[in-house]
Structure formats: structure tokens, C-alpha cells
Amino acid sequence: MQKPFTCLVSVQELAESATSSWRIFDCRFRLADPAAGKRAYAEGHLPGAMFLDLEEDLSGPRSGLNGRHPLPDPQHLAAKLGSLGVGPGTQVVAYDDMGGMFAARLWWLLRWLGHTRVAVLDGGLQAWASSGKPIDTAIPEPVACHFEAQLQRDMKVNADYVLSHLDDPEVLIIDARAPDRFRGENETLDPVGGHIPGAINRFFQDNLDASGCFKQAALLQEEFGKLIKGGDAHKVVAQCGSGVTACHNLLAMEAAGLDGARLYAGSWSEWCADPARPIATGP
Incomplete structure (x- = not known):
């Protein structure tokens, strides 16, 4: 097989x-x-x-x-x-x-x-x-089958979890947004600029090489390893603006053999919707 x-x-x-x-x-x-x-x-x-x-x-x-x-x-x-x-x-x-x-x-x-x-x-x-491979305009007609979800509940966290672990050294929040948005500058997608206090920035595009392909696994492992400081990938919570590009960081980590990181799906757009949640700006 x-x-x-x-x-x-x-x-x-x-x-x-x-x-x-x-x-x-x-x-x-x-x-x-x-x-x-x-x-x-x-x-x-x-x-x-x-x-x-x-x-x-x-x-x-x-x-x-x-x-x-x-x-x-x-x-x-x-x-x-x-x-x-x-x-x-x-x-x-x-x-x-x-x-x-x-x-x-x-x-x-x-x-x-x-x-x-x-x-x-x-x-x-x-x-x-x-690569010279063909492009098509035909719309496929798939044969339906049964797909049964077996939900992996430990793959994500919610806002309450993030809020309650802001000062926990065993939780590392990695924000996938562009550096200027992370700093709270040039925010055009969400009503409030800034980032979750304690988060660090890893722009998702830094996972790619000049050709637009993912960097080699060894290099990704080295780069993420520096962010995690040799720690366990399980302590990483990935977030971004709305839970989309954070998945790119999770994919890069998985490709590098660093599995177990979790997604904060609501990400910044959910976090900043509640004015009671703390916000940080700058690097």
C-alpha cells in the first residue's frame, strides 16, 4: 500500500x-x-x-x-x-x-x-x-461516500485557555501575521491593532523559500527550534488574524517533525472583539 x-x-x-x-x-x-x-x-x-x-x-x-x-x-x-x-x-x-x-x-x-x-x-x-503540467477547466462529478468525523479535540484551544495561560512559561503563543500588524501598525482587517500579550511573531511567509516552496525540514526545525528555545512543540499555541495563516505555521512545524502544537482558531479577530482582554503593541 x-x-x-x-x-x-x-x-x-x-x-x-x-x-x-x-x-x-x-x-x-x-x-x-x-x-x-x-x-x-x-x-x-x-x-x-x-x-x-x-x-x-x-x-x-x-x-x-x-x-x-x-x-x-x-x-x-x-x-x-x-x-x-x-x-x-x-x-x-x-x-x-x-x-x-x-x-x-x-x-x-x-x-x-x-x-x-x-x-x-x-x-x-x-x-x-x-513544471509544464496541464491545467483543466472540466468540473469533476465525484461519487459521494461516507466521511465520519473523529474529532481531535486536543488540537485547538479557545480564548479562555489563552487568557488563563498568558503568564504560563509552558505555553508559547506564536502569531503568524506580518510583523507590522503584530506590532499594531497598518491594521486594516481588524478593528483593533496589536497582539496577545506575551506572543512572539513568526510571519508565515518566512516558512517559504525564494521559489515559493516550503523550506527544507532541517531549516524549519532549526528556525522553529530557536523560537521554542529547545522546548516541546506541544507548548506552542499558533494564532494569526483569523485562524487561517496560523495553520501554515502548524504545517511547517509538522513538516519539520515538530508535532503537537495547537491552534487558537479565533485568533486576533476574536481576541480583540472583547475589550476586557488585554492587548499589547510594539515588538
Whole structure:
């Protein structure tokens, strides 16, 4: 039986290993233009790929207090994936055109549902196209199957957990946003600028090399190891603006062999919605 891909899959590996039983998902999205991903998918995508929308499929309803991209209901997501042909043994590949920025969200969500046979296409659509691989416009018609969620509850934490562990040396909060937003500058997405007190910054794009692919595992292990200061990855809580790019850091850590970090899904957009929660600014 073929060894499953559980973190990253290269263009060559996808081209050589994919079978009709694999499910490929286009996760392209633009925060400033939420319909852009669907339009891009219609114009051309990887052969056999289906589309999943960040806000319609990979997020739940917003209340104004639970962040910009709250987690979807796990049973609803499981039903959606099952309708698209994802079953217990299905190898899933997610891709986008932003270095895995949105594909990593699907990677994390599937693992949260207990499905580990999921990987992000390293380099995304650009790497696929630049390798001379074909682009298609046909819309697949998958055969539905049953996908049963086996929720991994220890993969995430909530705002109360973060608040109660702000001074805990055994909890390290890593913020994946750009450095200026972390410092509280140039905030355009959320109503309040700043970061969670005690958090450190690891911009998710620092996980990529100049080609747009993930850095080698050894380098990622070295870089994250410095942040964790040789500690256990289980003490890491990953967050960002809305629980999306934090998944990119979690994927990078997993690819580097640093497993066990958890996601604060509500992230900054949820945190700053409650004025009673403390806020820090600056480096």
C-alpha cells in the first residue's frame, strides 16, 4: 500500500502518485475579493480538482465575537467532504496560489476531523504550471461516500485557555501575521491593532523559500527550534488574524517533525472583539 502523504507533496510526487481515488481541492481565495477564488477555479485548475471556499466551506457562521473565520461545524464539514468523495482512506491534496496560505487551513481541518491522509501541494498552482503540467477547466462529478468525523479535540484551544495561560512559561503563543500588524501598525482587517500579550511573531511567509516552496525540514526545525528555545512543540499555541495563516505555521512545524502544537482558531479577530482582554503593541 502506498505510503500516505501527510504534510507536503511535491509536483512530481503528485503527478506520479495520484490515482483516481485521490481528491484534489483548489483552495484559492482573496481576502479583499472573496469571489476571486471561484472565478480563478473556473478559468483553470489542476485536473480533477474540486473547489472549496474559505468562507462558505472552511469556516462557520460569524457572530461578531468569534472571529472572522470561525471553525466550521465538524459534522457539516464532514458531510461536505463526503459529498465530494472523501472517505476514510482517501488521499487528499490541497493547493492554492499563495504559498499554501489557504490550503493549510484545509490540511488542518481534515486532521482535526481525524483524517491524516492530507497534504498541501508544495509551491501550489505556480509550481504545477511552471513544471509544464496541464491545467483543466472540466468540473469533476465525484461519487459521494461516507466521511465520519473523529474529532481531535486536543488540537485547538479557545480564548479562555489563552487568557488563563498568558503568564504560563509552558505555553508559547506564536502569531503568524506580518510583523507590522503584530506590532499594531497598518491594521486594516481588524478593528483593533496589536497582539496577545506575551506572543512572539513568526510571519508565515518566512516558512517559504525564494521559489515559493516550503523550506527544507532541517531549516524549519532549526528556525522553529530557536523560537521554542529547545522546548516541546506541544507548548506552542499558533494564532494569526483569523485562524487561517496560523495553520501554515502548524504545517511547517509538522513538516519539520515538530508535532503537537495547537491552534487558537479565533485568533486576533476574536481576541480583540472583547475589550476586557488585554492587548499589547510594539515588538
